Amino acid sequence: MNALIHKAETKHQLTREEIVQLLSDATIDEELFAAANRVRECYVGDEVHLRGLIEFSNYCQQNCLYCGLRRENKTITRYRLTPDEIVDFAQKAASYGYKTIVLQSGEDPYFTLERMQEIIRRIKELGVAVTLSIGEKTLEEYRAYREAGADRYLLRIETTNRKLYQDLDPGMSWENRVQCLKILRDQGWEVGTGSMVGLPGQSLETIADDILFFQEIDADMIGIGPFIPNPQTPLAASQGDNFPLSRKVLAITRLLLPDSNIPATTAMEALNPEGRILALMSGANVVMPNVTEGDYRGLYVLYPGKICINDTPGHCRSCITGKIESIGRSVSTGHGFRKSRKQIETKNAMKQE
Ligand code: SAM
Ligand code: SF4
């Protein structure tokens, strides 16, 4: 066995140089994926947590160069759901068995603190966990969402290369993004971060730094997806199939953070028809099917080739269950909070006795 993979699998530690070595060696891929799959099985088990994703507004005040929702993209039809529609979609998702609702949007000032609090409170009455993915807010706003009952927050760092981040996210500050993650941690949220793989200007070294960053902040959830160039953005001319490298980044992340929740991201499947299954077999243990209904699914266009645009939430629920069961895994019936590494190691040791 490759010595670095063995080290990562047993010690869950690698240096930056070692990560770069693994990322640049195509001959070890299958061994790497198998090791990540073993660590996934040992620490988070065979269950896959489903999180129902509601994309409730595609208005955004930010202007990230990579994203189709950026404010200067005049080619998309903008929409926002009403609070009643959001709660209605959440109710339907709960009736399909989802135990977590993820509310995602652009940074849309229409959704004031009061509106968000009301939506969170109403969804919490359904007995589900609530995850927010609505961008950078103030300490007070995060606290108020938490008080309304929200459980988890997703805020990808996108890239840990400060200069690249600020070039790609004009008007935004890398330090502020990190500060938001620290505040969320201090306030007791389950904290999710993550990155895009294959951004123009990224190198294997900065990708290694991303993985070490996830480890440094001990992220509870880590969303890793390929960057997919969007023709309606300034990065239209970027090239490359970023799926294979994204899969490797996911696998190494699993080796270094054995007990985190790691989704098989939708963007993986936009580039490879088996993307989510391959990700689930390379370390992932979460899937986030879209539970937004109707035409809105096709209007939330971050990148081209988005999957499930013409499907219904009910169809996606049975489709993804079938895929998960086809690889011998099962859909979890729990809320899927992170269990600490210590808890898992003690339980595994008791099983062996
Ligand atoms: N506005 C919030 C934020 O930025 O955190 C949440 C919504 S944003 C659309 C969710 C994620 O989409 C971003 O964190 C980014 O990683 C991803 N994304 C945006 N454009 C993308 C692209 N062209 N390819 C792949 N992922 C993309
Ligand atoms: Fe807005 Fe998020 Fe897209 Fe940036 S990534 S433009 S903040 S929706």
Ligand code: FES
């Ligand atoms: Fe939507 Fe398969 S998950 S059609």
